[in-house]
Amino acid sequence: MxxxxxxxxxxxxxxxxxxxxxxxxxxxxxxxxxxxxxxxxxxxxxxxxxxxxxxxxxxxxxxxxxxxxxxxxxxxxxxxxxxxxxxxxxxxxxxxxxxxxxxxxxxxxxxxxxxxxxxxxxxxxxxxxxxxxxxxxxxxxxxxxxxxxxxxxxxxxxxxxxxxxxxxxHSVATLNRAKAQSAARERLGLDAHLPTLIVTGGSLGALRLNNAVAGAVEALAAAGIQTLHITGKGKSVKAHDGELLRADHYRQVEYVDAMEDVYAAASLLLCRSGAGTVSEVAAVGLPAVFVPLPIGNGEQARNAAELVGAGAALLVPDAELDAHWIESELIPLCLDEPRLDKMSSTASHWGIxxxxxxxxxxxxxxxxx
Structure with a gap:
């Protein structure tokens, strides 16, 4: 032609x-x-x-x-x-x-x-x-x-x-997390000042992440951490009585369209390691704990390898993520501001x-x- x-x-x-x-x-x-x-x-x-x-x-x-x-x-x-x-x-x-x-x-x-x-x-x-x-x-x-x-x-x-x-x-690529944080937390119904864990398994949700967080909500609240739990469409987390799970400093929603608000609001993100997510958290300088999807040919673990190797993120195998891991490993990390700051600046170095x-x-x- x-x-x-x-x-x-x-x-x-x-x-x-x-x-x-x-x-x-x-x-x-x-x-x-x-x-x-x-x-x-x-x-x-x-x-x-x-x-x-x-x-x-x-x-x-x-x-x-x-x-x-x-x-x-x-x-x-x-x-x-x-x-x-x-x-x-x-x-x-x-x-x-x-x-x-x-x-x-x-x-x-x-x-x-x-x-x-x-x-x-x-x-x-x-x-x-x-x-x-x-x-x-x-x-x-x-x-x-x-x-x-x-x-x-x-x-x-x-x-x-x-x-x-x-x-x-564009809204993600140009995000300034520090400037956008307070307004983003307000839009997501969160306290502007508390350490903030945001959990997402992507648009379809992730049962492993949902169950682990559900078992750790009391420990997270007791540590003074607020949690926004994005469960995935049709994957809301229920308590034993069949009602939506409720706890102090805990909020669950099925979906958030404006991921730039999630990235701005979070002190730490617990998530799968799809290529898009890994690239976006690096670009905006957001500390993350990656839980690779344990299917396929291991591409999600490979996606995360660079950031994990550089110390900008943690990786926990899917089979090892449970409420105990959140209590023993994730809660101390979420409260360690100097370590989160270092992870953030390292992630930004790798981000494009x-x-x-x-x-x-x-x-x-x-x-x-």
Missing amino acids: TQNHNSPLSVVLAGGGSAGHVSPLLAIAAAIRDRTPQAAIVAVGTEAGLETTLVPAAGFELVLIDRIPLPRKPSIDLLKLPWRMRGAVRTAKKILRDAKADVLVGVGGYVCTPMYLAAKSLQVPIVIHEANTKAGIANKLGARYTTYVGTAFAATKIRHAHLVGMPMR RDAAERMADMVLAAGGK
Whole structure:
């Protein structure tokens, strides 16, 4: 496809499924729009992913493509793969042609494989962002066709890798925790002056974290620590009588949309170690205790390794997190201001706040605009 250098930049962004893919995609789109207000931007996802709500809510156009899983074992799905992939690549080519795309940006996930193949066929430049320490299959394929590859972590092994950090919402990337703390605690219904533990297992919640905190609420309150427990949608924590668990200095909610308020309000965060969370706590300089999800190929532990190794965070294996661990290890940490301050400054040293802008620069370079 030939580019018309007098026309506005046209960018197609592909990726979706989880918030881990959609959030950086939207941050990159916003940074491109910030740099080039006239840019035409279209996002590509599947009908089953979070992008169906998040992309339109952010003000960007979304087009859908069939979800093509890549089976790793012999199966009927594997036999059908070539036929399905041909159809998906045809759809992908139509999307790129209709958009008159100057650049395809991929952030990983099922949707990216046919989009990368279509872009290669049509000679549309490709830009890739890999969010995890272990690169996904689709992005490894796409990296064969481009030198524009940004990674969130220095340890990521993928062709042509350039460390750019994790693209994140502007409100998080620009957060000043000290300045925002009092107002954030007020918005979250917390006391402005107490040491504050915030617990989150992500949008889906984490049963292990929920149960451990539920067993430690009395000890936390007795230590003078207030706890905001974000349980996850549909995962509220009940007491023995079936009512919502209640205790002094303890508040539970199922979900908080404004994570910048959470990061500003917390003295310490107890959380999973998804790539987005690890990158965001580093960027804002928030001390954290990571409890990696014990499934998959250990990527959550790898995501946290750099910060843990530097002393900016602690890691506790999922099987070891219980009320006793919170009482013996986490409570003393939450009350140790000098140690928290040191963890905060170390995290900030490792954090990258301008990843979305770095990716936007890559997109403009690839698109020749």
